Amino acid sequence: MLTPLALTLFLAASPSAALDAVEKQEALNDELEVAFNDLCGALKGGRRVLSPELTAEGVAFPLDGVVELSACSIRALEIGAASKSGELPVKLLWDLDGRDAGGRRVSVRGESPAAMVKAGKRWIVSRFEPSGFEKVERDAPRFVERAEAAGLVFPPRTQGKRPAEFLTGGLTVRDLDADGLPDVIALDGPLAWLYRGRPGLTFATPELLATAPGENVFSDAATGDFDGDGDPDLALTTYRNLPVRLFRNDGGKLVEQGTLSKGGHHQSAVPSDLDGDGKLDLVILNYPLVNRIPTTYLMADNGEVPELWLGNGDFTFRRLVPKPGVLQKHWSFAALAADFLRDGRMGLYVVNDYGVKDLYLVSKDGGVEERAEKVGLKDPGPGMSADLGDVDRDGTLDLYVSNMFSKAGTRIMAHAAVDPATRALVGKHVRGNSMFLAQADGGFQEVGEARNVNRGLWSFGSLLSDVDDDGRLEVLVANGFISAPNRHDH
Amino acid sequence: MGGGYDPNESFSGYEPKKLFHETPSGRFEETSFVEGWDSRLDGRSLVTADLDGDGDLDLVMTNRNRPQLQLWENVAKNGHALELSLQATKGHREADGAVVLVEGLGAFPVVLVRGYASAVDPAVHVGLGERTKVQVRVRWRSGAEESFGVLEAGARVTLVEGQGAPSRRMAFAANRPKAPPPWPNTVAGLGLSPAKGPTVVQLFMQSCKSCRDEVPALAAVSQRGVRVVSLGLHEEAELAEVKKALGLAWEVWPLTERVAGAFEGPAGLILPTVLVYDSAGRLFRVVAGAGSVEKVLAELEAKDAGR
Numbered sequence: 001m002l003t004p005l006a007l008t009l010f011l012a013a014s015p016s017a018a019l020d021a022v023e024k025q026e027a028l029n030d031e032l033e034v035a036f037n038d039l040c041g042a043l044k045g046g047r048r049v050l051s052p053e054l055t056a057e058g059v060a061f062p063l064d065g066v067v068e069l070s071a072c073s074i075r076a077l078e079i080g081a082a083s084k085s086g087e088l089p090v091k092l093l094w095d096l097d098g099r100d101a102g103g104r105r106v107s108v109r110g111e112s113p114a115a116m117v118k119a120g121k122r123w124i125v126s127r128f129e130p131s132g133f134e135k136v137e138r139d140a141p142r143f144v145e146r147a148e149a150a151g152l153v154f155p156p157r158t159q160g161k162r163p164a165e166f167l168t169g170g171l172t173v174r175d176l177d178a179d180g181l182p183d184v185i186a187l188d189g190p191l192a193w194l195y196r197g198r199p200g201l202t203f204a205t206p207e208l209l210a211t212a213p214g215e216n217v218f219s220d221a222a223t224g225d226f227d228g229d230g231d232p233d234l235a236l237t238t239y240r241n242l243p244v245r246l247f248r249n250d251g252g253k254l255v256e257q258g259t260l261s262k263g264g265h266h267q268s269a270v271p272s273d274l275d276g277d278g279k280l281d282l283v284i285l286n287y288p289l290v291n292r293i294p295t296t297y298l299m300a301d302n303g304e305v306p307e308l309w310l311g312n313g314d315f316t317f318r319r320l321v322p323k324p325g326v327l328q329k330h331w332s333f334a335a336l337a338a339d340f341l342r343d344g345r346m347g348l349y350v351v352n353d354y355g356v357k358d359l360y361l362v363s364k365d366g367g368v369e370e371r372a373e374k375v376g377l378k379d380p381g382p383g384m385s386a387d388l389g390d391v392d393r394d395g396t397l398d399l400y401v402s403n404m405f406s407k408a409g410t411r412i413m414a415h416a417a418v419d420p421a422t423r424a425l426v427g428k429h430v431r432g433n434s435m436f437l438a439q440a441d442g443g444f445q446e447v448g449e450a451r452n453v454n455r456g457l458w459s460f461g462s463l464l465s466d467v468d469d470d471g472r473l474e475v476l477v478a479n480g481f482i483s484a485p486n487r488h489d490h
Numbered sequence: 491m492g493g494g495y496d497p498n499e500s501f502s503g504y505e506p507k508k509l510f511h512e513t514p515s516g517r518f519e520e521t522s523f524v525e526g527w528d529s530r531l532d533g534r535s536l537v538t539a540d541l542d543g544d545g546d547l548d549l550v551m552t553n554r555n556r557p558q559l560q561l562w563e564n565v566a567k568n569g570h571a572l573e574l575s576l577q578a579t580k581g582h583r584e585a586d587g588a589v590v591l592v593e594g595l596g597a598f599p600v601v602l603v604r605g606y607a608s609a610v611d612p613a614v615h616v617g618l619g620e621r622t623k624v625q626v627r628v629r630w631r632s633g634a635e636e637s638f639g640v641l642e643a644g645a646r647v648t649l650v651e652g653q654g655a656p657s658r659r660m661a662f663a664a665n666r667p668k669a670p671p672p673w674p675n676t677v678a679g680l681g682l683s684p685a686k687g688p689t690v691v692q693l694f695m696q697s698c699k700s701c702r703d704e705v706p707a708l709a710a711v712s713q714r715g716v717r718v719v720s721l722g723l724h725e726e727a728e729l730a731e732v733k734k735a736l737g738l739a740w741e742v743w744p745l746t747e748r749v750a751g752a753f754e755g756p757a758g759l760i761l762p763t764v765l766v767y768d769s770a771g772r773l774f775r776v777v778a779g780a781g782s783v784e785k786v787l788a789e790l791e792a793k794d795a796g797r
Contacts, residue, residue: 045782103673141526169535390596466617478533483503
């Protein structure tokens, strides 16, 4: 079966391209995946000698010392033309996770040239060259999951799932009641819950902050000190067509205090003092999915402009309307605010799906200009989020941007008969996440693939954080679109 | 992406979360599984924060599917760290837009949101590695730089604009690294007596169909003289009846929480799981699912024969 994402991108870029060849290749890939899945089943079943029914003699995965294989993924990133002898050259992306005899966790992964041949009705691996693979191990896991023990669980919900919920997030982790313990606000569709932190990494029974009416869901819970009284207040966005609900922090209690905006396709919100007047402003990002489809999946221009609201310091706001044409009608998912260019102007980096990103620079007088292209931050792709950090520790802020890495898209583009411009654009769309290192001249250089941080898969929230405190930032990616009973990977 | 998705069909589903760790060459390697962040749920918002005040970053993630909230405690022994909470006096109090400059470690931004629909404490977390103190400056929103001198690791420190020195210092709580559950890498580690040849240990429960389906294969192994042991997820008092009902003609013992815990993944304990130990009583392979025990034993015998 041809994968919808890859097909959509391919057609968007090149409607006249010979689809037959792509369809044939993907049908062949489906056959190969049967063989790959059987291989994984055998490896997880404890076998290391796989011939003759799965591989030619001598073909082995580098699993020395691994006694338990708990996860296995083998997929073709490229399928070449079969040789006269019927051997099919492929490039495999393989990921194996397990434990050694001492219980140490081990991951082995690589991108390797290989070949497949048909033995009777099925394909087997005839050649596999796992040179240059990556192996990482740890004595013990750093992270232990304990949401349930901590009491961080949504109460049972009587309302059914609402259509917009498959895309929405919404999470705050911040000390709201000034007791020194971080609290959590989390959104369960139409319900906004507050979990107050308790000693010993536990949380009190959650308090219901708000309920969204009808088919609406909450989409973001953004906190910041809107009235400048020293504690964080809350802006709760709703998807869709309802105003942002504002909550004043009154000694740790969140008291509803008016609304902002008429409402729209509010996907997320960013509090920031854009104009530097000392009063917190709010940016609202719109993603008009429910009643619109993008003009093109590669460069959509029928989204909605971000709403820029300047705060008056008292939970009232005035809309900042830049000159016509400055704000772009893109499909905005998330944004970040920082002084990106180190020129004193707050920059708002808006991460858009189906196209390019925007970098708006806001001056103290409220002037706004868009500079993404000039500094090298357009980053065409299906953008989902971004984070800031000084990856190369040179004193300037670098940027990591969530897009999507698609194995199917990579495979299709490897040999698709398309013009170079299409190959470049679609190739960028399926390549995955980007890492932009700030340069001395104010520009940014993209190094995602070179640094091996592009394969975040279908990425949502991405962060730059030093989780082992070794003085170097890690990249963390929350990903995965829809996991359903039929696990066949599109 | 556009609508029209079939809720029964996966679309980029079951994706492993990605944690990329920088190596000395500057290239990153993938460490999510080895570090224990091994969720396959459909992740959305993600926050790193020191939830328990011990100076390292824990994780909170929201998911599309259940469980919709996950929290990972950071239980490792980490490097030294500092958390710096800024307070501006000349602009917005939360110092949004300011940057902390740490000698040798670069710039740390003060932001109110990060990633996807995630709001955070604007304090910056600075991992110091082996260093125990470090020179800190702040570039405030106005562009003015201010030095706060050399700060010692191990605390959350408040830096107020114009003070030139920390205003408040709260030491981190003690970080007590936690060891993972013991891993039964020997037959003795399971609490079983040693045997002469290989030992095959099945983890099972009566209601597990594939565990029952496995019995004939285990019986064949047992009949050719290999020691087979079944550890059942049952009360000890029930075991005699279970043994009889399933026709287990070999040793049957209760599966202890300790042993079950060692093999639990994010989705719990997958049954059946079969452990194959070599003649010296050392763990040779873990067989997940049914059907490969004979083949794994053949590999073990081939290995022994080759010795």
